[in-house]
Amino acid sequence: xxxSWKILFAGAVFVVAIGYLLTTGFSSDSVYYLEVSEVLExxxxxxQKGMRVSGDVVTGTIVKDFKKQYLEFNMSDEEGKAxxxxxxxxxxxxxxxxxxVIVEGKYDIDGQVFHAATVLTKCPSKYEAEVDEKS
Amino acid sequence: xxxxxxxxQLLALFAGLAAFGLYIYSMQAKSKSYNKMADWFLIAQAVxxxxxxxxxxxxxxxxxxxxxxxAQYTDRALxxxxxxxxxxxxxxxxxxxWGWLVAVLALIELFRIKNYELKHRxxxxxxxxxxxxxxxxxxxxVTNPFSExxxxxxxxxxxxxxxxxxxxxxxxxxxxxxYVGFTIVVGHSLGALICxxxxxxxxxxxxxxxxxxxxxxxxxxxxxxEWAYVELGWGGYWAWDPVENxxxxxxxxxxxxxxxxxxxxxxxxxxxxxxxxxxxxxEMTLLATFITRSGVLDSVHSFGKSxxxxxxxxxxxxxxxxxxxxxxxxxxxxxxxxxxxFNFTSRxxxxxxxxxxxxxxxxxxxxxxxxxxxSGIFLADKITVGIPYYNKVTAPFFLMVLFASGFAPLLNYGxxxxxxxxxxxxxxxxxxxxxxxxxFVYGLTxxxxxxxxxxxxxxxxxxxxxxxxxxxxxGTKVLVTNRRFYGGLIVHIGVVLMxxxxxxxxxxxxxxxxxxxxxxxxxxxxxxxxxxDIGFVKRENYTSAYAPVGVYKDGKKLFTLGPExxxxxxxxxxxAEVAISSSLKGDLYLxxxxxxxxxNYVGIQAVYQPLISWIWIxxxxxxxxxxxxxxxxxxxxx
Numbered sequence: 001x002x003x004s005w006k007i008l009f010a011g012a013v014f015v016v017a018i019g020y021l022l023t024t025g026f027s028s029d030s031v032y033y034l035e036v037s038e039v040l041e042x043x044x045x046x047x048q049k050g051m052r053v054s055g056d057v058v059t060g061t062i063v064k065d066f067k068k069q070y071l072e073f074n075m076s077d078e079e080g081k082a083x084x085x086x087x088x089x090x091x092x093x094x095x096x097x098x099x100x101v102i103v104e105g106k107y108d109i110d111g112q113v114f115h116a117a118t119v120l121t122k123c124p125s126k127y128e129a130e131v132d133e134k135s
Numbered sequence: 136x137x138x139x140x141x142x143x144q145l146l147a148l149f150a151g152l153a154a155f156g157l158y159i160y161s162m163q164a165k166s167k168s169y170n171k172m173a174d175w176f177l178i179a180q181a182v183x184x185x186x187x188x189x190x191x192x193x194x195x196x197x198x199x200x201x202x203x204x205x206a207q208y209t210d211r212a213l214x215x216x217x218x219x220x221x222x223x224x225x226x227x228x229x230x231x232x233w234g235w236l237v238a239v240l241a242l243i244e245l246f247r248i249k250n251y252e253l254k255h256r257x258x259x260x261x262x263x264x265x266x267x268x269x270x271x272x273x274x275x276x277v278t279n280p281f282s283e284x285x286x287x288x289x290x291x292x293x294x295x296x297x298x299x300x301x302x303x304x305x306x307x308x309x310x311x312x313x314y315v316g317f318t319i320v321v322g323h324s325l326g327a328l329i330c331x332x333x334x335x336x337x338x339x340x341x342x343x344x345x346x347x348x349x350x351x352x353x354x355x356x357x358x359x360x361e362w363a364y365v366e367l368g369w370g371g372y373w374a375w376d377p378v379e380n381x382x383x384x385x386x387x388x389x390x391x392x393x394x395x396x397x398x399x400x401x402x403x404x405x406x407x408x409x410x411x412x413x414x415x416x417x418e419m420t421l422l423a424t425f426i427t428r429s430g431v432l433d434s435v436h437s438f439g440k441s442x443x444x445x446x447x448x449x450x451x452x453x454x455x456x457x458x459x460x461x462x463x464x465x466x467x468x469x470x471x472x473x474x475x476x477f478n479f480t481s482r483x484x485x486x487x488x489x490x491x492x493x494x495x496x497x498x499x500x501x502x503x504x505x506x507x508x509x510s511g512i513f514l515a516d517k518i519t520v521g522i523p524y525y526n527k528v529t530a531p532f533f534l535m536v537l538f539a540s541g542f543a544p545l546l547n548y549g550x551x552x553x554x555x556x557x558x559x560x561x562x563x564x565x566x567x568x569x570x571x572x573x574x575f576v577y578g579l580t581x582x583x584x585x586x587x588x589x590x591x592x593x594x595x596x597x598x599x600x601x602x603x604x605x606x607x608x609x610g611t612k613v614l615v616t617n618r619r620f621y622g623g624l625i626v627h628i629g630v631v632l633m634x635x636x637x638x639x640x641x642x643x644x645x646x647x648x649x650x651x652x653x654x655x656x657x658x659x660x661x662x663x664x665x666x667x668d669i670g671f672v673k674r675e676n677y678t679s680a681y682a683p684v685g686v687y688k689d690g691k692k693l694f695t696l697g698p699e700x701x702x703x704x705x706x707x708x709x710x711a712e713v714a715i716s717s718s719l720k721g722d723l724y725l726x727x728x729x730x731x732x733x734x735n736y737v738g739i740q741a742v743y744q745p746l747i748s749w750i751w752i753x754x755x756x757x758x759x760x761x762x763x764x765x766x767x768x769x770x771x772x773x
Contacts (some may be wrong), residue, residue: 006477010488018495021528022502029524033507033517052519066729067650067736090648090728090740093368093700093710104521 031104037081039114043107052104053114058082059097066091071119075101083107087116094121137202137283140190141275144231147183147238148275150176151268158261162254170253177245177264181238184271188235191228191280195221200288204228204280210293212676212704217299223307224298226428226443227280232308233424234270236315237263244319255326255337262322269450277443293705296677302362306355310382313352314420317389319344321417321458324410328461333472338396338409343765345393350761352389356382357754368711368726370646370742372750375525380504381423384497389416391493398483402548405483406469407462408490414458419497421451426504478550485543492539496532500525526641530583534590537634540627541594544601562600567593584642591638595631598624615767622764626757633753639721639746650729650738656687660743662723663687669730669737677703679712682727682737686716698727698739721745 032051039046039053055075063072071091076082085103095101103116157173160166191204195218200206208221208228223229241263248256274280320341327337338345359379360372373379392412398405425447478484502509503520510518545551545559567589574585602624605613614621645660656665667683681699685692696714703710716723722744729738 006479007487010479010491014491014495017531018499021531022499025499025503025524025528026506026518026520029527030506030518030520033510033519049518052521066738067731067734069648069650069729069738093708096708 035079036075036077036083037079039107040081040083043109047106047109050104050106052102054100054102056100057095057097062097064091071095075103075114083114084112085114085116085119087119089119092119092121095119136190136194136199137281140187140194140202140281141279143183143187143190144271144275144281147180147187147234148268148271150179150183151238151264151271154180154264155261155268158257158264162257165253167253170257173257173260174245177241177260180264180267181242184231184235184238184267187281188222188231191231192219192222195219198291200291201283201286202280203282203284206284206288206291208291208294210291210705213291213294213299214675216304217294220298220303220307221294223311224294224303225280227274227278229307229311229428230270230278230424231274231280233311233315234267234274236311237267237270237318240315240319241267244322252330255323255330255332258326258329259319259322262325263318265454266318269446273443273446277446293703296701296703296706296710297366299703300362300366302358302366306358306362309351309358310355313348313350313355313382314385314423316344316348316351317385317413317416317420320348321413324413325458325461328410328458328465331465331468333406333465333468335396335400335403335406335409339400342393342396345389345396346761346765349386349389349393350758352382352386353754353757353761356386357751361751364747365713365715368713370644370713370724370726370740370744372640372747375503375522377504378427380500380525381426384501385416385419385423387493387497387500388412388419391490392416394486394489398486402483404473404477405487405490406473407466408487410462410465410469412490412494414455414462415494415497418451418455421447425451476549480546480553480556481550482543482546482548485539485546489536489539489543492532492536496529496536499528499532503528530587533634534587537587537590537594537631540630541590541597544597544624559600563593563596566596579643581642584638587638588635591631591634594634595628598627598631618767619764622760622762622766625760625763627760629753629756629758629760631753632749632756636746636749636751636753640744640750643745645743647741648728648738649741650736652735653682653737656685659741660723661688662693664725664739664741666737666739669732674701677701680709680727680730682730682739684714684725684739686723696723696725698725700727700730717748719746719748722747 031049032046034046034051034053036053036055039051053075055077058074058076061072061074064070069089069091071087071089072084074082074084087103099121102120103114104118104120105114105116107114154173154176157169157176161169161173193199194202194205195209196215198205198209198211198218204225204227205221208225209218221228223232241260244263245260248259251259323337323341326332356379359382363374363379364370364372389412392409392415395405395409395412399409425444429443429447477487479488503524507517507519510516541563542560545556570592571585571589574580574588579585602621605620609617647657647659649657649659651657651666653666653668656663658664663686665685665687667685669680669682672679672681679699679701681697684696684698686694686696694716696716698714699712700709701712711726711728714725722742724742724744726740726742727738728740730736
């Protein structure tokens, strides 16, 4: 076989393999990446894949129980739409009021609550702190 | 003070532009005197950016909080060493640091290649000057570390406690060195293209740059994992986080690059590949910096969003376009000089396949990492992928890379008879099968883990056979005379050991989460853990709450671990400080997840990570092997 044919053949096999990996990877392991308002518009659709939602923790809504590893809070987006989130697990050190969080899980349409499998705190505010007069 | 620093970086910016322009002009005009002048401007750029950096360090060290950057990342209580590390802790400072590194490396290269042909050296130095200038454009116009507030704050905001770890002192600088060095190599590659040079001399000449930079990158990535492991307190070292992925991309393509140039040098093949791979490496280092510093992707350690992205895109696209323009002009002469003979059952054939594997791996990780951006542009809904995606799509590649790394040394250059291959492969194959059988008997039956461990063993036995047979043939003196070969083998042993560590810790880690009253104990992974009552200690800028945990095995006390939670003065929330007992067999890793004095309970999260130490040991061997391989003079490495 000539060089060009061998390489062409191997290349074709390779491209097909990568394509297959990517499509199966994306169909089974991808999740929607959303804002709170988008979730509330069409939760049934997004529940099919699962979703990752980013938003702000609403001040005054946090209920924490370290012993039971229970966390409950409301999160909202820039439009002001808010939803309740419940998380069972180890509460991240950096979790507090007024920070941005990313939660992953599904929305319980009947209970109107988001069940989070993971809670990630987005870059702690210290990373880009606004310096103000009183500090 | 801010104005002085800003002035220095402005001067460096203009000096860089002047150097770039003069190098181009001196190439066109073939003028030695203009070339000389360009050298002076290049030196001026390095001096300017160094002085600017000195000003920044001074401001950080003395607490000049009027500069916003200083106030954002440090405060009075911060230990001095972390104040200085503020240079690379934030966005603006780290970009200045990048620019400074390029300028300094360019200066070294200026003296090293003093007597090179005018055209070639001009290209190399122009590339460096332009890259340093690009970073200065960012620090002058987009995110200036020297901008001042209109008031003088009493104190700064302090550094994020997660960054107050020795890792902060060495992880970012090593990683950055692992990026920046490739600027010099890509300059030589472009220089060879512009000078219409077909031979591999540019690649051979810069091998030390390549390997040393790659070693820094390797250390940087592994240190990042180690840092996450000891500091972030979730028991793992790699989470396919965008920032981690970003650093892996240049590593993968640079690894492919330095394998390619071996074939380029020895067999006059893979020439276009080599040029393309170093371009890709350079662009990936920029992309990695962009992903980390722009916050385009949400990640635990990305920074806020800004307009940085547009600058990076323009620079990356234009440098790629220029490079490809010259590469296309050389496409014909390069490919014609390669000849048409090609076999997959030759060493160069496997290297060629290896290139595809590394590029494929880079591609699937890149696509996954950038998915939130790509899907935001091309699809109706923004989607993203998590750990399962990466594990699934990268596993076949890692498997084949491991296999190829064991298979390639068995083959000759040119072509190998299949009967010879079978004879050579048998012992390693047998060892691989033996390990898989052993695992099966012990009940470690995860198919993917078995196959991975089998292939890893196959690879390791091949390396050992290879080393033993060559030493038998040539005597022990070959260890010294052919350092490049044995250096490579040591690197591969490091990779294999690391692979064992990764396989064991990914598939067979053990975790438990317990809440107990002080004095109670629970069993975990063959240990009995007795949890004592919470104690408190006051330290320099934090107070620590810790739980003494006695670790028992078969009724005998082994040692006591003390996982902590630290309360830093400027922070409301506590930070977990894990306790680890490390051995070659595995790590016992304890996190104090919660406690209450009033309600009288202590929450402990226990993790057992088998063979994880071998990841760090493998990394050390990879670095040692790399250094050994380049330690000899060129003539020794035949």
